[in-house]
Amino acid sequence: MRLCFLVEEQYRYDGMPVDVIRQLTAWGHRVDVLRPGSSLIRLSETVRSGRHDAWVLKTVSGGPGLTLLEGAAAVGLTTVNDARAIRGVRDKALAAVLAEARGLPVPVTYAAARAEEFAELPADAFPLVVKPADGSSGRAVRLVPDAGHLTDPGAEPTGDGLLIAQPYVPNSGVDLKVYCLDGELYATERRSPLHPDRPPTERHVPLTPEVAAIATEVGAVFGLDLYGVDIVLGPDGPVVVDVNDFPSFRQVPDAVARVARAVLRLAEAGGTGHLLPMPRPALTAPARAIGGNA
């Protein structure tokens, strides 16, 4: 197979995806790597050449890689994950709307441009978790005990984008992180960044049928094939607090080989097994000149 990986600077030396690329190459596949943000890309030439069986994105929130992947999808190339599915989870405000509309167990979610605006919420919405809508890796996520603490000059900067806030779901301080590789599920436990006082445990744990059903449903709702779900176990059961496309797959046994095999399966199948509402554009759609008679 011939694959094109989009890898942004932040992941340049990371095992995920560098070792996956190495593994695929060792199996005899041809992998081209594009580094959006650090190399010149001849846009239409690269995207339209149609030389690749699939394009794979491992990139950072808001980075330039997603635009390229969307370009590849727009001309009908197979992408892993589906480009529209990635857009749906990269924005936590959009993800909250999609998840809630499809009945996933998620906290009530509020959005505002500035943290002070959450002061309008009733007192019983606090403690509140405030996070940037385009955040990742625990960046600028804060537990706010009451409206008087919404602004904190010492807090990590949140950037210029939208903020979201959710009531804090009481939990043990340990997240359940469920990883999904084209239908295979793995559960791990990791300390929540909101509970730095807890021991820094990280281990593989058994998956309950209830959590497995929720994690599978997340894939169907968002149309993702390679993803991770952050779940906290609250007083009323599991609650989904975050969904990530192409996560680290930390603690997944043989993660590199499993991810590589999942990428190959998805590339062969022509992309997502999940049905999304919009049809894929055909690669061979005739060109039409704007204003012309073609």
Ligand SMILES: Nc1ncnc2c1ncn2[C@@H]1O[C@H](COP(=O)(O)OP(=O)(O)O)[C@@H](O)[C@H]1O
């Ligand atoms: N509503 C919530 N209730 C309880 N804990 C939460 C809530 N939202 C987030 N957290 C905790 O904060 C962590 C980071 O938030 P998350 O939404 O996963 O952001 P990031 O994209 O930075 O990982 C989660 O893993 C979880 O431990």
Ligand SMILES: [Mg+2]
């Ligand atoms: Mg998270």
